[in-house]
Amino acid sequence: MEYEETYHGQRIIVTTLQQPEGDWKAKAELLDSGKRIPLGKTPDERYPSEEEAKRAALSVAAGAIDRTRISKGKP
Numbered sequence: 001m002e003y004e005e006t007y008h009g010q011r012i013i014v015t016t017l018q019q020p021e022g023d024w025k026a027k028a029e030l031l032d033s034g035k036r037i038p039l040g041k042t043p044d045e046r047y048p049s050e051e052e053a054k055r056a057a058l059s060v061a062a063g064a065i066d067r068t069r070i071s072k073g074k075p
Contacts, residue, residue, distance in 0.1 A: 001050070004031075005058060008069065012061045016050045026053035028061035039064050 005012045011031035018024055023046040029036040039060055047053040 003054060005061075007058075007062050007065050010065050012058065012065075014054050014057045014061070016053050016057075018050070019046060021046075023048055024050045024053035026050075026057035028057040030061065030064070 001016050003014045003016070005014060013029045013031060013036060014026055015029075016024055016026045025044075025046055027038070029038050031037075045056065047056060
């Protein structure tokens with residue numbers, strides 16, 4: 001399942017996938033000018049629910065966005 005979220009104006013696509021064993025995995029990608037930019041480090045962990053997997057992927061995306069914002073500094 002795909003979800004679109006926004007964090008500090010940056011669009012994020014989170015894709016969740018249920019594994020054959022019944023647990024869940026998720027990955028996050030940033031949208032920039034209509035292109036999907038995969039995040040290098042998304043959790044390879046499995047979660048008991050889709051919501052937990054989605055939150056973990058969003059957390060990774062938010063961290064990547066925050067690091068980019070910090071490195072740019074104030075305008």
